[in-house]
Amino acid sequence: MQVREWDPAAAPAEGLKALLRAANLAVAADVPEDPPWRPDSFREYLSVTMPDERRVSWLALDGDDLLGYVSILLVGDVAVLELLVRPDVRRTGVGTALLGAAATRARAEGYGSIGVEVIGDTPAGDFFEAQGFRCAFVEMRNLLDLSTVDWTQLATMAESVGSGYRLEYHPGGPAESILDEYAKAKATMRLNPAYDLELRPSSYDSERLRASLATLHARGLKPYVVLAVHEPSGTVAGLTEVVVPAQRPTRADQYDTVVVQAHRGYGLGRALKARMLSELRAAEPQLLDVQTWNAVGAKAVTRINDELGFRPNREWREYEADVDEVLRRLGAPADQAP
Secondary structure (H helix, E strand, C coil): EEEEEEEECCCCCCHHHHHHHHHHHHHHCCCCCCCCCCCCCCHHHHHHCCCCCCCEEEEEEEEEEEEEEEEEEEEEEEEEEEECHHHHCCCCCCCHHHHHHHHHHHCCCCCCCCEEEEEEECCHHHHHHHCCEEEEEEEEEEEEHHCCHHHHHHHHHHHHCCCCCCEEHHHEECHHHHHHHHHHHHHHHHHHHHHHHCCCEEEEEEHHHHHHHHHHHCCCCEEEEEEEECCCCEEEEEEEEEECCCCCCCCCEEEEEEEEEHHHHCCCHHHHHHHHHHHHHCCCCCCCEEEEEEEEHHHHHHHHHHHHHCCCEEEEEEEEEEEHHHHCCCCCCCCCCE
């Protein structure tokens, strides 16, 4: 077996097809309720990053046979890991070798910590815990089967907002004229300490938000936004974001939903999400379901999701580890490649 660095932006089409096949074998084994990956914009999904981020990737190969893949996204203070091993070659050292390559590069780049998202009820949790990773944050993924939605009731929910507020729909992302106000509303999420551990960073200022929207489009991820505007002041009182990926177009991803503290208690959170679902029904008729995540114990968010018809599916865990500890457990000196 050979582990070699790999650039998806310049890779031959056959290499991308092999990785797509391996990813779908993993989906079928670990999360069979999830839709398979499609080739649409798959290269861009793997290679495009924000301007201030870098991604480094490796493949594990037996001759021309692709066994696994790993990447690290170099962002902030934590190198964020993604690791995939084809189900039929697990427990043969492939994952260990890939993790070693990523941890070695993370240390060389000056990162002391490495993080990874782990899907509950899959072998990944035991693997990472054995390598020194500790669970830092737990979320619950919830799924909404769109075939079960009462669309008449949903329309009523979307209209149930307090006096002095209006909802606005922005396909493709918020308009340039409201980016500053939009970013201010998103910045209130920083008041929630749970989000300090997020490995899916949000954008809290207008410049980064602008870059984030451009990056989403470049990766084949189409954003949709619904805003709640406080009419007396013209400020953004709340927002919800959904992305529909070209690579998995039958499932939408719910991103941030925010209601600014001063505007809570007027039914905005439920109305924003209900309006979003109604718009998605028309804009993306191929959608089968929507996935969203909320922190375990987040009662207000859970209540809204329940009312809309979302059902708990799986835990999503964020693990972190010291890079030197990972390398030590892999049996390599911290200053040498394994």
